[in-house]
Amino acid sequence: MHEYGKAIGDCEWALKVRSVCCSVVRSSVCVQLSVWRWRANGSGNMFRGRCLKFLSTLCKIPFLTQCSAKCIKAYFLMGKAHLALKHYDESRQCYQKLLQLDPQKESLFKDCMNEVNLEEKRMQEEDRAMKAFQSGKHAALSINDLLQKLNRPDQNILYYTGGIHVLTGAVKECTEQTLFRTNNGFSIINDNEVIRRGFCAERKSTAEVDLCVSLLSLWQAVCAGNEENQRLLLTHPDVNAQLSELLCSGVLEIQKETLALIALYSDNENGRRLLVRHQDLSRWLQILVMFVNSTDARASSAMSILSDLIQEEKFKAQCRLTFSTSVLPLFTQLLASAKLVDQAALSRCIGITGNLCADAAIRVQMAECNECWQACLQLVDGCADVDTPKYRECVFAVLGLMMNLLLESNSIIQCLAVDITGRCMSLLRDQDGRTVTRATGVLSRILAASSLAVEEAVKGGVVKKMIKFLKAGGQTTSSYAIKTVSICTRSSRQAQEEVVKSDKKFGVLLKLLDSENEMIVGNAAFCLGQCLVVPGAATSLLNSNIVMALLKHAGGDAARTSVQENAAIALGKLCVAEPRHIFQLRELNGMAILNSSMKYVHSS
Template sequence: NSPGSKEAFLAALEKDAKERAQQRKRNELLANALKEKGNEAFRKGDYATAIQRYTEGLEKLKDKQELYTNRAQAYLRMHEYEKAIGDCEWALKCNAKCAKAFFLMGKAHLALQHYSQSRQCYEKLLQTDPQKQSLFEDCVNEVNLEEKRLKAEERAMEEAESGSLAALAIKELLQKLHRPDQSILYYAGGIRLLAGAVKGCTEQTLFRTNNGFSLLRANEAVRRGFCAERRGSAEVELAVSLLLLWQAVCTGNEANQHLLLSDPDVDAQLPKLLSSGEAEIQQQTLALLSLYSGSETGRRLLGKHQDLTSWLQVLMSFVPCSDARAGSAMDILSELAAGVRFKPQSGALLPPGVVPLFTQLLASAKLVNQAALARCAGILGSLCAAVGIRVQLAESRQCWQACLQFLDQYLTDPAQPQGCVSAVLGLMMNLLLESNVVIQGLAVEVSSRCLTLLGDRDGGIVTRACGVLSRSLAAASPAVEAAVRGGVVKKMIKVLRAGGKLSSSYALRTLCICTRSNRQAQEDLVKADR
């Protein structure tokens, strides 16, 4: 072969490569345009057109991963699960680390009741993107729930086919409750009977499979009575009966819990029921909510359907109750606050009524359920992990004044429960992570109360008082001067000699702050060291 022919061959290859690259660019532009048209059709709910556009895009560019996953998503909406799986497999050939493909394939396998394959897809999703831990947990929980639901329904079907009296009773009662134009008390009585007939998982499943959760939608009289703005005795009885029924069918049954919260009327009414003023309705609503708050899955469901931060004020309003409602409300609030879904984002704020309500509760501490008040203050303190909420409370002079007045009440009447004092001091410690003009203006008063509390007989209160003192002194120099005059150096040395690890660290911090800028504190420390 001559050199000329080689050069011609290489030139032809180069030309062909350029032409191919240019053609690919043109095809990519066309494919992207078709993808956008498909996306637009998908958003409108026109999934057939979306599939057509994605297919046309793939004819232009066969290795475009997004077109496969988008088409798979459209196939899922059309219930064409095998085709969705096929597209996900093609997407993974284009990109072996396509997290969306694993996610959609998991959904498709779940719809086909391929539970093991679905879990495997979600595990690969997590391996591909470890940041998707929360999504992975949600997806696996969904698979577990569906598998459990299917097995329960198979068992319930066997019971029904065997002529079980329990199965017949559930079905017959539901049929009677779907009769229109009966009195409210007729429905309330039937619902009570139905609640009593639900003894376990089989009856719970039969309730679900016989459309028990459609009662509010199917029976206008029941829905109207349940959602009434003003309730007479009959409407109260109906609401209580429904709440008892839902407790019976949802206890330990995640599938039923999910269906119940999916009902828009139930979803909208829960906060209203808590604020109804009817003690029995409130008590049974709290009992129902405790079924959810007591498990991770239940908390996830509540977080999905409800704005849990806004529930803070509603649940706090039960603190004055002298009966079991106060404890139940705080149990729910504690469980929700401990759950990931309740943790507000850094920019989140408390509803406007929370601070006035909390200050009112502190002002009337002797009259409210003090164990509940202590837990309420502790929960607010834990929510201060969210910067937005911490700033909001730290800038509230009303909140600070209420805390100081509460401490004054304790100092004049130490008979008050010490748990409340410890919780309020913990809240103040968290708020002092901020620095603002309100804190600077109140630093002298805060440190003064803490110095007095150092003489308390409760070691926990002394430790927290040391902590608040160490942070309040750092906020303003006048507070340091006042504390030194009040004998802070001598008191901190006494704390150090007592030997508590945490209180000692606070005492050292306090001494450092005081001696850094105050000559009298330096002299007091030298004298104490002799």
């Protein structure tokens, strides 16, 4: 270590190197060399030079990797050091080695590689911009000239508004965006007191509104496709604090331009991460959902932003904290007034909320809200009066939401099971196949919550309808339909008899046993086992391949053990109800499987 300290030429720096190296071994906290880089960029040349020497030496110290054959912190540290020295390929190699040593660090690896890529892109952009400026290109020179004019203090607000408007028109490509940044454009604009007062004013005058709209247009121009500019803008305190306020502005043009600016961030992963890191998006969810009440393009823009943000798990985590108190009442109100709002935006909003339900905490909050369930049913009822494509999309979306909520089980769902079942039964006659499929999906989940719901569904002819759907085929519909029939036959003798009557010689169920979908196979075997108690059902299968089909699954290696158990139970019941099936079972050497299956028969 002493030799490397001499290489730096300063005892103090030698101690720093030694301290950093030792921390690789004994500390669980990775050294953040970005701090050194920031200090180097912001200080004098002498300090910067010493920092660079420190980093350069750090990159070359064998001790970092010799201290442990699998010291991922060492490679992380060297990757940071190489990045600070603009050794991009070497930095990537360090991070790749880190991933090889510990594949579970893939998330860290992606973040580090993204940092390298963005930094390299930033430097390349600045090199090109500098060359354009030095070559005297008019577009490049004009950016600097316009910024110098805007840098004049204490001018009239109209002066700045006009200058910003002209500057916006001059920013056409990446070169101009970069020159705006490297010529201190963000500081010149954001630190100007007149501009700042107008931008942050709560009640804006006409001149302040014009300034704000012009400023938002400028930010769009300088940030479109430029990650570094996006970062600098969003980390500025005034902009960071004002975005949500601008979204709530009563001025239509300000809202439109703010939504357009936010969309630049939300449509790419880096931008979304910036939003999640620097904004309170739980409040944004409420604000953006409110735009469904708008009758213009703002509603669609807001839903597009939400569709993007929903991809971020951290966004969902932020939303769960205040969802039940701030968002859920608003969402319920929108469902109840579906006939009055932008239905295209509402259907998207419902779909987004359904995706939010992938978060268990949010799903529980919604599933326990009686008002939300009632609003869903009210929306479904409305399709009898409003038969338009947009309203049908809302019905389709709300059925999907209900399916997600039915992953939960609670007293409210049990109390509403009969009502939900009745709405879905009426939708089984709908002309839209997608709606029929989702209504069937809701039935496949709600019927398990209530025996009364099963009774009402069976009386309404659900078994006959499901057999009809199963005959028509279709993977998704078949999965929902066979599960629905299984639930009904589990507790209803009438349902069992209707299956025997509607599915002659169990042709449909036998076909389902050959499905590649294990869930379908398991439910088909269960349903078959339930129906074999009907007199004559087992006898009708004497000349079929039922024994071979059930034997294959009972002795198979399906990932779902329920497939084996249900097939074994059905096989046992088949032989109990009609002993002549045992002869075929013996021919297929399946007696051992039958004997093992009897324990399931006795317990079922």
